[in-house]
Amino acid sequence: MKLKKIWITFCVKKENGSINIFTAFCLILFAVAMIFISSRYRLVDEMKITCEDAMVSSTLAGAIIDVEEYGKTGNIIVTDYKKSYQKFKKCLNDNLRLDDNDVSEYTSFFSGPIYVTDYIIYNVNEETGEVQIMQGTGEVLVNTYENSLENTFAPDGTKIVKSSIYSKIKFDVRYSQSTSFKADKDCCVDITN
Numbered sequence: 001m002k003l004k005k006i007w008i009t010f011c012v013k014k015e016n017g018s019i020n021i022f023t024a025f026c027l028i029l030f031a032v033a034m035i036f037i038s039s040r041y042r043l044v045d046e047m048k049i050t051c052e053d054a055m056v057s058s059t060l061a062g063a064i065i066d067v068e069e070y071g072k073t074g075n076i077i078v079t080d081y082k083k084s085y086q087k088f089k090k091c092l093n094d095n096l097r098l099d100d101n102d103v104s105e106y107t108s109f110f111s112g113p114i115y116v117t118d119y120i121i122y123n124v125n126e127e128t129g130e131v132q133i134m135q136g137t138g139e140v141l142v143n144t145y146e147n148s149l150e151n152t153f154a155p156d157g158t159k160i161v162k163s164s165i166y167s168k169i170k171f172d173v174r175y176s177q178s179t180s181f182k183a184d185k186d187c188c189v190d191i192t193n
Contacts, residue, residue, distance in 0.1 A: 047109040054095035062088030063191035077123035081141040111174035118168040158188040
């Protein structure tokens with residue numbers, strides 16, 4: 001009880017009933033910090049949705065299927081890795097407003113360039129149950145191999161059951177003027193839907 005009286009006496013001057021300057025300063029500082037934190041959370045939520053939409057729509061844009069193969073067998077596959085990646089990258093640049101150095105116009109969120117780290121095409125042959133996996137560096141196809149449908153998963157854990165494309169980007173998120181942290185965003189889209 002004595003501690004409570006001492007605290008009240010410290011916070012409120014009995015002579016004139018005004019709040020102690022120190023207490024007022026602490027309350028104002030706390031309010032400013034809460035406003036800053038809540039605005040950053042709102043910006044992060046908004047940019048999370050923007051990134052997700054950009055990734056999904058850009059990855060789907062890369063689904064340039066081989067119409068001749070589709071006409072013959074009904075299989076939906078992507079055969080031209082480079083063309084698929086170029087279409088994906090162009091749409092990603094448009095969606096995230098990237099310049100020639102891959103720096104976004106959303107400078108209040110992104111603090112540097114945005115890098116595409118993975119772009120993998122999974123072509124499923126439904127008749128044989130085989131999956132052709134095409135990995136590369138974007139412009140160049142590095143590796144093509146086959147796997148069984150039951151044992152194929154994208155790096156994000158998505159089980160591949162239909163022809164799909166997986167993409168992943170890495171970037172730095174600006175938390176304040178002097179602070180940023182590394183983040184990434186990935187998605188795997190079924191191109192048959």
